[in-house]
Each structure stands twice: as structure tokens, then as C-alpha cells.
Amino acid sequence: MIRLAVGATLMAVAAYIGIGIDKFYKMRVDYLKDFADFLGYASREAGFLKTDILRIISLYCASRSSNLTKYLQQTKQQLESGNAPTIDCVFLAKKDKKLYESFFEGLKSADYRTQEKLFLHSIAETSELIKEAEKNKKNKGELIRKLMALGGVALMVIVL
Amino acid sequence: MLKDLLGGELYNAIVSVCPEQGLTEIRLRLGLPVAVRVGLNRKVLPFIATKKMIDGVVARATGFSLYSRQDEIKQGFIHYSGGIRIGVAGKGIAEGGSLVGFSEIDSLNIRLPHEIKGCSDRLSNIINNFENTLIVSPPFAGKTTLIRDMARALAKNYDVVIVDERGEIGGGEGSIYDLGSFVDIVGNVPKTLVTEGIIRSMSPEIIVLDELSPEKDMKIVEEISRSGIKLLASVHSDSIERLTKALPHIARHFCYGVLLSNKPSIGSIKSIVRFRGD
Numbered sequence: 001m002i003r004l005a006v007g008a009t010l011m012a013v014a015a016y017i018g019i020g021i022d023k024f025y026k027m028r029v030d031y032l033k034d035f036a037d038f039l040g041y042a043s044r045e046a047g048f049l050k051t052d053i054l055r056i057i058s059l060y061c062a063s064r065s066s067n068l069t070k071y072l073q074q075t076k077q078q079l080e081s082g083n084a085p086t087i088d089c090v091f092l093a094k095k096d097k098k099l100y101e102s103f104f105e106g107l108k109s110a111d112y113r114t115q116e117k118l119f120l121h122s123i124a125e126t127s128e129l130i131k132e133a134e135k136n137k138k139n140k141g142e143l144i145r146k147l148m149a150l151g152g153v154a155l156m157v158i159v160l
Numbered sequence: 161m162l163k164d165l166l167g168g169e170l171y172n173a174i175v176s177v178c179p180e181q182g183l184t185e186i187r188l189r190l191g192l193p194v195a196v197r198v199g200l201n202r203k204v205l206p207f208i209a210t211k212k213m214i215d216g217v218v219a220r221a222t223g224f225s226l227y228s229r230q231d232e233i234k235q236g237f238i239h240y241s242g243g244i245r246i247g248v249a250g251k252g253i254a255e256g257g258s259l260v261g262f263s264e265i266d267s268l269n270i271r272l273p274h275e276i277k278g279c280s281d282r283l284s285n286i287i288n289n290f291e292n293t294l295i296v297s298p299p300f301a302g303k304t305t306l307i308r309d310m311a312r313a314l315a316k317n318y319d320v321v322i323v324d325e326r327g328e329i330g331g332g333e334g335s336i337y338d339l340g341s342f343v344d345i346v347g348n349v350p351k352t353l354v355t356e357g358i359i360r361s362m363s364p365e366i367i368v369l370d371e372l373s374p375e376k377d378m379k380i381v382e383e384i385s386r387s388g389i390k391l392l393a394s395v396h397s398d399s400i401e402r403l404t405k406a407l408p409h410i411a412r413h414f415c416y417g418v419l420l421s422n423k424p425s426i427g428s429i430k431s432i433v434r435f436r437g438d
Binding site: 046047052053055082099107112115 | 223224225227230283337
């Protein structure tokens with residue numbers, strides 16, 4: 001009986017870890033997709049209405065419920081304080097953060113022509129990062145989840 | 161508002177020497193002492209304008225988005241909320257015969273507006289039976305303050321549309337000016353682009369234009385006159401005689417010319433001229 005309980009616990013823990021790791025990769029995809037959504041929105045606001053970035057962030061956060069909302073509002077505060085925009089999100093890879101930070105930094109001094117190019121570049125780069133993140137989600141996240149589930153079953157068998 | 165624009169450090173440094181209420185102008189020149197005007201009097205402050213200071217003001221004025229104010233910067237200014245106008249100077253970039261921007265902004269001239277309600281009461285005879293009026297004024301003589309108050313007074317009896325090219329009359333977002341309930345403002349666009357639309361669709365009884373450029377804006381003055389809409393406008397000059405000699409056709413469209421002066425004080429009326437008898 002005790003062995004059964006221990007085995008089941010180990011199996012559950014292993015499965016839980018696997019689900020957690022899978023979710024980690026999934027969250028990166030979600031955050032990047034939210035950033036792409038923000039870029040699309042910002043690009044239209046900036047390109048057509050010439051709205052400044054502080055107002056764009058306020059409007060976006062008011063109109064959307066997004067994973068990125070908290071970080072965008074932090075970025076707005078950083079800009080208003082004259083600090084360099086940074087993002088500290090555990091789900092984003094180093095290159096994701098670099099793209100995010102360099103976008104806002106570049107926008108500060110971009111004129112009307114270079115802001116168009118900056119948006120195009122950022123949207124294209126984000127699209128590539130999303131593809132990479134989805135590939136990682138499929139190849140690593142799902143694989144690890146399945147392996148951990150199997151591993152959990154194996155541990156249970158060993159214990160029993 | 162001024163503190164938001166300047167940033168806490170610069171703002172505190174300035175108001176520790178000059179209280180905000182009296183300030184009319186702040187000048188930041190790279191590498192040179194910061195200077196302010198209190199009324200007409202210039203004061204030089206004991207600290208230097210740095211690149212970080214100037215870039216910080218520009219960044220805050222443009223909402224950290226230079227592209228959003230590109231068109232204004234091409235005309236040499238940035239408008240900020242509350243009617244603050246920031247003149248910019250530096251290393252210009254020309255393309256195709258026009259200024260497209262500045263690669264370096266080295267100087268800022270921050271003009272702070274003031275509302276003086278009732279300053280147009282002296283012109284009540286003109287306001288009560290309003291005919292086209294041209295306010296002639298050198299810089300720093302209070303023409304925008306006067307035009308704002310005249311628009312407010314005229315709006316009690318007329319539907320007034322203000323073409324607020326630089327956002328100074330109405331003040332824009334965050335404005336504290338009370339222009340009354342019968343004023344429409346078209347802001348932050350060149351007069352030449354919007355006047356025709358205003359005439360056609362806003363049914364104005366009076367149009368207010370600030371800082372006419374006689375070369376560029378005469379066509380819209382003629383169009384407004386032809387449309388039977390009354391006009392209140394201002395132009396830079398220190399003499400009505402000199403203005404009408406240089407531009408004899410300008411007087412044709414106006415009934416009255418009001419010459420302002422900053423002596424003995426800002427907003428002094430030096431003379432009122434009747435251009436035509438109708």
C-alpha cells in the first residue's frame with residue numbers, strides 16, 4: 001500500500017514537472033504573440049495617427065487583456081522616468097528581451113521614416129522568434145511532458 | 161505641467177531662482193548658462209544647459225516618440241500640453257529644398273503662455289460690433305494672450321472657430337484656458353490645410369488665425385473674406401505703417417488694425433487704426 005502511494009506520488013510529481021516545463025515553453029509563445037499584437041496595434045497608431053508611444057501603451061493596455069500589460073506599463077514608467085526600457089520576464093529568452101528593449105529604445109529617437117522601418121524590422125523579428133518558440137514548444141516542451149509522464153510511470157513500476 | 165516637461169531636477173533648479181508664476185520663457189542653449197525671462201526681464205541662471213538636459217526635454221515634449229512630432233519639428237517648434245511652445249534650433253537636415261528635421265537639437269526656447277481674462281475689455285467697442293481685426297505685434301507683446309481673450313469674448317455672441325496651428329491659443333490637451341462654450345478649435349495643423357474645410361462644414365461666424373504669414377496665408381485670408389466670415393488674426397510687425405507699406409493688400413481684408421507693444425508693459429495698445437470705413 002505504501003509502495004503504491006509512493007509510486008503514485010512520484011508519478012504525479014513527474015507528470016506535474018513535465019506539465020510545468022511544457023507550460024514554460026508555451027508561455028514564451030504566448031508572450032511573443034502578445035508582443036506581436038502590440039506591435040501591430042502600435043504600428044497603426046504611430047503610422048496613421050502619429051500617436052506617441054506613451055499614449056499608445058496606455059490605449060493598448062486599456063483596450064486589451066494581455067500577458068504583456070504589466071510589463072508595458074512598467075516600460076511606460078521607465079520611459080517617463082528617463083530610464084532605459086527593460087523587461088524582466090522569466091518566460092522570455094534573452095534575445096526576446098533584447099528585441100523588446102531595443103524596440104522601445106529605438107522608437108525614442110526614430111523619425112517618421114525610420115519608425116516605419118523599425119516597426120517592420122521588429123514585427124519580422126518577432127515573427128521569427130514566434131516560429132522558433134513554437135518549434136521549441138513542440139520539440140522540447142511536449143516531448144519533455146511526455147517523457148516525464150512516461151518517466152513517472154516507470155518510477156511507479158520500479159517502486160512497485 | 162512645466163515640471164513634467166523639464167523633469168524634476170531642472171524644474172527645481174529653475175524655480176529655486178525664479179517662481180514659476182512669473183516665468184514667460186526658458187532658454188536652454190547647449191554648453192551655455194540657462195536663461196529665463198520673467199516678464200520682459202532676462203535672468204541668467206548659475207548652471208549650464210547640458211546635452212542630457214536638452215535631450216530630456218525634447219524626449220518628454222515628444223512623448224518619447226520623435227516621429228510623432230516630425231511635422232512640427234520641421235517647422236521649428238514642438239507644442240506641449242497647456243499651450244507651451246518649444247522652439248527648436250540645431251543642425252538641420254535639408255532634403256529636396258526643405259527642412260526635414262534636425263540631426264542635433266542644441267537650443268530650446270520654451271515659451272510659457274499666460275491667460276489674462278479681461279485683457280480684451282479695452283477693445284470692447286471693436287468686439288461688440290465686430291469687424292475683421294488684425295492684431296499687429298512684435299514678439300513678446302502679448303498678442304496670443306489678447307487673441308485668446310478676444311476669442312473668448314467674441315464667443316459670447318458668435319460661433320467662433322480657432323485655427324490653433326501651434327496649440328498656443330487653446331492650449332491643447334491639459335489646457336487650463338476657459339474659452340467659453342461656443343468655440344471650436346482645430347489644432348496642430350497648418351492653417352492652409354484646414355481652412356477650406358472649416359468654411360464649408362463648421363459654419364463659423366468668426367475665424368481666428370494666429371501668426372499670419374503674409375506670403376503663405378494671404379490666400380486663406382482672401383477666401384475667408386470672400387465667404388463673408390469675419391476674421392480675427394495676428395501678424396508679427398512692430399508698425400502698422402511698415403506692414404501696410406510692405407504688404408498693401410493686407411489692409412484690404414481688415415477693418416481695424418491694433419498695434420501692440422511691450423512698453424510700458426506687455427500687452428500695451430500703442431494704436432488702433434481703422435483701415436476701411438465699411
